[in-house]
Amino acid sequence: MHLRNLTTVAMAAALAVVLGLIGKALPLQLPQGGSITLETVPIFFVAFWGGWRLGVFTGLIDGILQLFLGAFIVHPIQVLLDYPLPFALIGLSGLLPKYPRIGILFGSLMCWGSHVISGVVFFSQYAPEGTPVWLYSALYNASFVGPAALINIILIPLLLRRMPPRN
Helix, strand or coil: CCHHHHHHHHHHHHHHHHHHHHHHHCCCECCCCCECCCCHHHHHHHHHHHCHHHHHHHHHHHHHHHHHCCCCCCCHHHHHHHCHHHHHHHHHHHHCCCCHHHHHHHHHHHHHHHHHHHHHHHCHHHCCCCCCHHHHHHHHHHHHHHHHHHHHHHHHHHHHHHCCCCC
């Protein structure tokens, strides 16, 4: 990997972490983890501007950094499903560079799916009695992944229009 790409990934991952920390300081934090933040904006941006590989790498680094900054951990597999994997999956949005809004929906859906699986397997005890665990996990995780996707659908095309093409 070229130095320019490593620098881009490092800066975007650092910005993602800072945006995540700012968002988590606001009263938008959910009880079992998850919050509405701007953390995914740099990951999506790098995925569309630099390509899906850089997007995946940026998301992976962001997810790993989150582990060191106060992760909600109950099991080693849950750590993978809630931190490195979902944010790396966001980077796959760059597979659709000509259709950023569809790519954002795709990346957000992949991220949401990873969180849903984690919720079903590791957080089922929080589902209200009589509520199917899959439904509870799907809705719980949609409550923060959905708004973040909408924010990105608005911001990313605006940011991409203002950037010169990557050489």
